[in-house]
Amino acid sequence: xxxxxxxxxxxxxxxxxxxxxxxxxxxxxxxxxxxxxxxxxxxxxxxxxxxxxxxxxxxxxxxxxxxxxxxxxxxxxxxxxxxxxxxxxxxxxxxxxxxxxxxxxxxxxxxxxxxxxxxxxxxxxxxxxxxxxxxxxxxxxxxxxxxxxxxxxxxxxxxxxxxxxxxxxxxxxxxxxxxxxxxxxxxxxxxxxxxxxxxxxxxxxxxxxxxxxxxxxxxxxxxxxxxxxxxxxxxxxxxxxxxxxxxxxxxxxxxxxxxxxxxxxxxxxxxxxxxxxxxxxxxxxxxxxxxxxxxxxxxxxxxxxxxxxxxxxxxxxxxxxxxxxxxxxxxxxxxxxxxxxxxxxxxxxxxxxx
Amino acid sequence: xxxxxxxxxxxxxxxxxxxxxxxxxxxxxxxxxxxxxxxxxxxxxxxxxxxxxxxxxxxxxxxxxxxxxxxxxxxxxxxxxxxxxxxxxxxxxxxxxxxxxxxxxxxxxxxxxxxxxxxxxxxxxxxxxxxxxxxxxxxxxxxxxxxxxxxxxxxxxxxxxxxxxxxxxxxxxxxxxxxxxxxxxxxxxxxxxxxxxxxxxxxxxxxxxxxxxxxxxxxxxxxxxxxxxxxxxxxxxxxxxxxxxxxxxxxxxxxxxxxxxxxxxxxxxxxxxxxxxxxxxxxxxxx
Numbered sequence: 001x002x003x004x005x006x007x008x009x010x011x012x013x014x015x016x017x018x019x020x021x022x023x024x025x026x027x028x029x030x031x032x033x034x035x036x037x038x039x040x041x042x043x044x045x046x047x048x049x050x051x052x053x054x055x056x057x058x059x060x061x062x063x064x065x066x067x068x069x070x071x072x073x074x075x076x077x078x079x080x081x082x083x084x085x086x087x088x089x090x091x092x093x094x095x096x097x098x099x100x101x102x103x104x105x106x107x108x109x110x111x112x113x114x115x116x117x118x119x120x121x122x123x124x125x126x127x128x129x130x131x132x133x134x135x136x137x138x139x140x141x142x143x144x145x146x147x148x149x150x151x152x153x154x155x156x157x158x159x160x161x162x163x164x165x166x167x168x169x170x171x172x173x174x175x176x177x178x179x180x181x182x183x184x185x186x187x188x189x190x191x192x193x194x195x196x197x198x199x200x201x202x203x204x205x206x207x208x209x210x211x212x213x214x215x216x217x218x219x220x221x222x223x224x225x226x227x228x229x230x231x232x233x234x235x236x237x238x239x240x241x242x243x244x245x246x247x248x249x250x251x252x253x254x255x256x257x258x259x260x261x262x263x264x265x266x267x268x269x270x271x272x273x274x275x276x277x278x279x280x281x282x283x284x285x286x287x288x289x290x291x292x293x294x295x296x297x298x299x300x301x302x303x304x305x306x307x308x309x310x311x312x313x314x315x316x317x318x319x320x321x322x323x324x325x326x327x328x329x330x331x332x333x334x335x336x337x338x339x340x341x342x343x344x345x346x347x348x349x350x351x352x353x354x
Numbered sequence: 355x356x357x358x359x360x361x362x363x364x365x366x367x368x369x370x371x372x373x374x375x376x377x378x379x380x381x382x383x384x385x386x387x388x389x390x391x392x393x394x395x396x397x398x399x400x401x402x403x404x405x406x407x408x409x410x411x412x413x414x415x416x417x418x419x420x421x422x423x424x425x426x427x428x429x430x431x432x433x434x435x436x437x438x439x440x441x442x443x444x445x446x447x448x449x450x451x452x453x454x455x456x457x458x459x460x461x462x463x464x465x466x467x468x469x470x471x472x473x474x475x476x477x478x479x480x481x482x483x484x485x486x487x488x489x490x491x492x493x494x495x496x497x498x499x500x501x502x503x504x505x506x507x508x509x510x511x512x513x514x515x516x517x518x519x520x521x522x523x524x525x526x527x528x529x530x531x532x533x534x535x536x537x538x539x540x541x542x543x544x545x546x547x548x549x550x551x552x553x554x555x556x557x558x559x560x561x562x563x564x565x566x567x568x569x570x571x572x573x574x575x576x577x578x579x580x581x582x583x584x585x586x587x588x589x590x591x592x593x594x595x596x597x598x599x600x601x602x603x604x605x606x607x608x609x610x611x612x613x614x615x616x617x618x619x620x621x622x623x624x625x626x627x628x629x630x631x632x633x634x635x636x637x638x639x640x641x
Contacts, residue, residue, distance in 0.1 A: 050541075052544075072544040073544050073548055079542070082538075083536065083538055085536065085542035098543070098546050098556070099547050102546065146542075146546065156545075
């Protein structure tokens, strides 16, 4: 098991910087999610760690050793590809045995380790099948078994669950986490599915335009996004623009553009400065009524979207459109056109960089 | 009508025309030739022909035909071998290395020989390969007094001409097979600790084998029956079974012997196909 440290990673394709100075450290045994829109550099970083692309600048160290000059086949990595990349002309057992076979492991040991590996992913009994005779989820497990059987120092997952349907994906998420915990391997995981990243990862890094926007524990990144992009990409957010009008007793008062007032912990805000506030839709409570004060605004429901376990309201607040999530509890849903008041706690106002 | 009779009728009416066409254009002429091969004299002769096995007997009785056959098969193997030697790397480069407009341009160059008349193509080779030809003059102008370059009317000349004619088949079939191999399979092989060469040998080569086999079949079969290239480029040295068959029909007018030799050639091809067919099917089943 290993620690992977990336410092100052830069990779350019013509004018476009796929990686534009990335610093990240993946701790030993950590499950780390790389999250971002397509073209943000997350896959480029994964492929650089694998050795399929060389960095223009910066370095990648595994347990302190610079791996720039080590070819792919000597890096001792395990990789699961988006399309699984199982060898179609080999059986399940032959696929899993491939990595051991090319390392000249004795036949008896290969047999034992293949069996052990297939047991780990709960596929024992399917050794003789061909990949195309397996379901998507089973192929996924074979790919995982094949990547792990060589006991790699790092496991790299390139959107491994994106080809599965929702139900199977959730099942495989649990399975992936179980296996990763069981063997304690450092795992780097690329995804564009924010929920998947939050569910699986010990830490996540959000990528945009070749840079790491924010890295940290899923909860910390979700609750305290640093800027508009991080807040908008990881979950949904309402953005409120305003100006700090007064500071008193550790509390800052913010006058919103287009009306309304917020109170929030002062932090390092200065009086008179313009601020951008991110507010998660599920933090807002929605009630019929008219009362208005700090951290409460009046509006009118323009759309009520029912989606089973929850409801999404679109509420027109002056010129602004706000989104509110509400759990589907006992009360009857509010109807479109009703006048409502939105309220939330001072601590839920998160000041973010634009 | 019950569903089964309806299905049966549909199958019959849909495939019928194709089978009728095949019967008229291939099966009936072949049958006529088969009948012809058992006659003792050409139907052009006024006297009525009689049944005989003599034409087949002649093939087995004379060493001449045996050596002709051996050389034809040898020629087929050499041409297939050289087509593979040149064609596979070319197909690999096209499928995996060259991208975009260059690929289209190179494809055009590969297919170009198909668009020119075979006879013109072969006669162009005589100008290149003969003494005082293009290669000879070029060599002499750079190295005066160098030994004369004259390949015309030799085995190598026949092989060069045939390889040139049939190379596109190998490139195209191998290209199709190689192109279907996902690049991530190669990356998977490398990530599992295999060198580029091992990955090629264990993953790319087995997966492209159907392309190699079908390309080889497409080349080998027509080459062992070829007569134009051996005649023009090989002269007397290049005699093949195909040439001899052609002569039986056009020169000596011994149609029954020509027919018998044709069927022997067909039998050789079928035997070779019989050997590689199970192998082809196994590969197809894996893909």
